[in-house]
Amino acid sequence: MNARRFPLVLTSTIKVPGMCGFRHISVVSPDKLWVSSRWILKQLDGTGHVIRTLDDKYKYDSVDGGHTVSVEGDLVFIAKVRDSVESTASDGLESRYGIHKMASDGSITTLLRTPDLFPISIHSSRINGDLLIGLANDSYPREGQVLRCDSTGKTIGNIKFDEEGEILYREPQYIMENRINGDIVVSDEWKEALVVVDRSGRHRFDYTGHSTDRSFRPSGVCTDLLGRILVSHSVTDDDWKYDFCISLLDQDGRFLTRLLTEQAGEFISMPLNVDDNYNIYVAYYEIVKIFR
Template identity: 40%
Template structure:
């Protein structure tokens, strides 16, 4: 269970007042010599006094801490205020004159105390403002991973049960077929034996009649019967020939437990190495920075400014930067960022071209793609694109070698996105009017299937564009359901967005460095801007602004927004962040 965030120890929450009597101005400075807080006018007056001319007056944040009052054990009338470096002990000024401390090096104890006090404050500030919240974030991530692991294990259990049930059904079917075949053989044999039985009935009846005939001769007293009526060369019909039934034999199958295991499949432990959790870097905290010396602080500010990434925000308006036509395509249905100066662009007819930012074609490929986000570029700069006809996902390496990377079985792959977080592939697929999103790792191993929400209801029908947000959310445009579906990295449904008008037809979708979701609505020729939680923020373009036919979007590393049109091969670049 996550603990609540500890509170930062109490610090001044109001304006400090000048410490001089009857002065109510705000404190800005501090005299380290007499430990007095003061405003600017009082500081000037304080330093004008001759005996104060050597006092050290600094801005309040750089003040030295006043030593707690502690009496010397050896000289009870004196206060401890110096530090002996040789003996590593605090002393009073009278102790420093003692024989055992002669020629020792002494330091102002107040300076050491201030340094250590400041160091403790800085460390406490880092603990409460970085280490504790970061640990709590990681703890929540661990809890989310535990939930995800349970879901995956439940999914595997379900799959195993389905496979076992399928095998049972197959066994029942084979048994039924065998039984039916045996019944037919039995019926045929019994019918043949019944026929043989009738043959013998007829033969026995014939013998019975023959016996009667012979007995009639034997009982007759007329000799003529033996000479005239009794047949010559009397011969009894031979016994009919019949065959014994040939019964079938049962050949039992020779199988072991491993044979059944191969039929059912088995759980295979992943060979992937566990990835270290990402720990966000610690920024310089204001309170810590304010405690450094002025020269050190100036240098620190310069370093922070040079290293710190510029904070981005939404601009008040969208500015068109440039536009260019892309030879080799008739439309711009999808754009994949290759590197800072190269793009992959596809049209409705399966033409996929690589171009620079001036529209010069570098290479061209013929694919089976249509109006889907069916290509992406990996972290290793390999092009990935789906083949809907063959139901495979192809990979083109930088040496232009095309290979079948993943086979998707009965599912037709439409959209694909390479994660910038971990390099996984997210693939939107469709089969029999049902859709799903499948996650594969870099080697093409299937990791996750996302198909239903926690109520068992299908999330997708036709996931034809797909992307990933900075928090790991999977964002999908569904053409058949007219909705943008967003699930978290564990596959749990977070929200669905259905637009602002009565008709919403989402196409191209992407995210930016701030976690915004940008999605094209081809029914109104607009680009909807959502926040990370699905709240509508604005329409970046409208028909009244002269923007029409927008269907694809892509944001590059410089926060430039590329918008493609479905009626021309024009690609337009905008600035919408500042």
């Protein structure tokens, strides 16, 4: 690869007792973040001290971007509810997933439910507070869409097709809004692409990896204050051994550089996020590393 490399500098690490297999990170502030494995969701400080754990009333079950932080600093997350009056299942769970919001005092309200599709990923806009929710059905091949709601859960619209009537998404696993231009950036491993649409839902481009990548399977995605896109993904070499990488793109999908390459054995996926001070949070299997 001929592009210049700008290696990241490790500044600190966070280890969370009793947690491993991290799947997603949502940053509240440089010293406060939410991290999740498939079934556990915890709020931490910068040293790894657990501030809060999601109550057992809510069944968190996500291998993708199942939580986000609002502009007010509140947690918004996808979960089923235990022991609900609407529950008919033997395990005491509602049959439908809901989108819930946790305020700073720990109180939780339900914003909406998605009866016909499975919510997979969620992002709270830093521009206007809207919620962007990645959804998919359970058919094969998968068909996905992005639902836009206001901060109270009222539906504004959805994004499903491009201008030719083709399905844009298969499984929108991680979702992010670019605060510079309002683009919606979705990581879709099933499609093996980053799918980018503008704020109105018009398809702009798919990014399917650098020309030297033998394969491209995206995972976590985020954007920084300059509107650049950071995407984690697996790559294979000539012997079909694979590593996880973080690539940096400009807002139009042009490859800029490879920020990080690590051995695949240290990850289940490679969730990442970036704060307003350009700290990059990367979740390994057992720890979270913070780079600059």
